Amino acid sequence: MPNVICPCGVSVPKGTRCDCSERRAKAREKQLDAERGSAASRGYDSKWRRESQVWLAALGEPLCACGCGRKANMVDHRVAAKGDEKLFWDRKNWQPYHTICNTRKAIREEGGFGRKPKVLQ
Incomplete structure (x- = not known):
């Protein structure tokens, strides 16, 4: 398999990352x-x-709001509060979710893994 040249000038096998790439990625993640x-x-x-677990328990054994059929194990905000304390604590903005689905939703809507955040209309 042919080598590729990293931006730092080092030749590395195609499909692998140069050490400098790993350091840059870790520094960016830390930032x-x-x-x-x-x-x-x-x-x-x-x-x-405490509040989210009480709210979730009051629903019984709810399923994830995404429709996947998993049992909800956390509370998600329908609209990300982004520092708005009133929206954060508004229980009408809460929905039952499973952790896996919540991670996927956050990546899709807020960006992650190089994706741009979804523009909400």
């Missing part, structure tokens, strides 16, 4: 995490865990 803030700083603290 994005720092910009985003911790889960607790975004409101996902012990109060959120």
Whole structure:
């Protein structure tokens, strides 16, 4: 298999990554995490865990709102609060979700893995 030239000038086998690429990717991920803030700083603290679990338990054993048939194990915001505390705590904005489906939804709507965020109309 032929080699390719990394932007740093190193020749690497096609389909592999140069060490500098790994370092850049890790640095970028660290930067994005720092910009985003911790889960607790975004409101996902012990109060959120308690309130969301009470709300979910009150629904019985709900299925994921995406329609996949999985049992919901978390609460998702229909519209991402993005710092809006009123929207964050508005229970009409909550829906039962499964963790896997929530991750897929976040990647699709908010961007991830090189995807651009979906433009909401």
